[in-house]
Amino acid sequence: MKAPLFVLVSLLVASAAVYLGSFLLPDSYEVRRSIVVNARPEQVFTYLNNPTEWEKWNAWNKVYDPTMIRLYGGPLTGKGAYQEWNGDKVGMVKVHFTDSTPPTELYYKQLTKGEDFETIGIFSLEPLEEGTRVVWQQRSKVADDPYNKYRGFFKKLKTEQETEQSLLSLKALFDPVAKAESKAQIANRKGRS
Template sequence: MKASLIMLVSLLVASAAVVFGSFLLPDSYEVRRSILINAKPEQVFTYLNNPTKWEEWNAWNKEYDPTMIRLYGGPITGKGAHQEWIGDRVGTVKVHFTESTPPNELYYKQLTKGEEFETIGIFSLEPQEDGTRVVWLQKARVADDLYNKYKGFFRKLKSEAETEQSLLTLKTLLDPAAKEDSEAQIANRKGRS
């Protein structure tokens, strides 16, 4: 009897912590990552401004989801260009380029099926002495309820990892030295296996 009471009290305390913890979570999140790429802004922007080039560097690709299908529409590049991803893991995602200022900035809106709010994305390219700093900012809102606030928290963590992976792939695609370093790291890992 005493053990049952302790279990019941523990369960109530844990439930209360989950509910009250949701009040501390924000109803929006932001992911900002940057990387320095040894290439000119014009070279980098080519891979961002054309939705058909995204599959070469974006973390959401055929390796991540072998069932993935990509659809494209609008102009080939710039404002109005759009793409849609459909797959078992990625779900249905639509990305629409809303503003394009070559080779400095690209704005887009991303809507995932089943999500109430869209994600706003911005790529900013800053010329540097040794290449281009690419800053990728994503902002999203989540519904103001217990389930969606926790879902948004975990989605932010996943988005941070995917953003970093995408930027690293973009860097290795454009920066020959980074590609050689990446290939050497892979060879070293295989040699240790």
């Protein structure tokens, strides 16, 4: 009789800890990553400012999700350009460029079907002696309830991984050594999926 009571009390304590733990989690998250690319800002910005070029470096691509379909609209580059993609793994996503200052900044909003809030993204490019520092920052809110706060926590971890992979792929467009490293990471990621 004591064993079932102990299990029940343990489950109640664990449930309470999970519920109360959600109050420690934020109702938003931010991912910020940077990389130095061996190219001038104008060269790098070409791959960011044109949504049709994202397929060449973004972690969400045909290798990750072979069912992925992309659609483009608006102007070819800059403010107003947008892309949509849909796939079994990536879901339905729309990225809309809201502001563009070539070759230093690009702002966008990303809306994923089934999520309550948009993600705000910013690319900042800084010229350096050895190339360009690319800083990619993404911010998103999550619904203020225990389930969505935990979901936001895990989404942040996934976004960090995808952001790092994307930046390595962007670097690889200009650097053969980075290209080999990026391919190895893609193969490793594919093996974990």
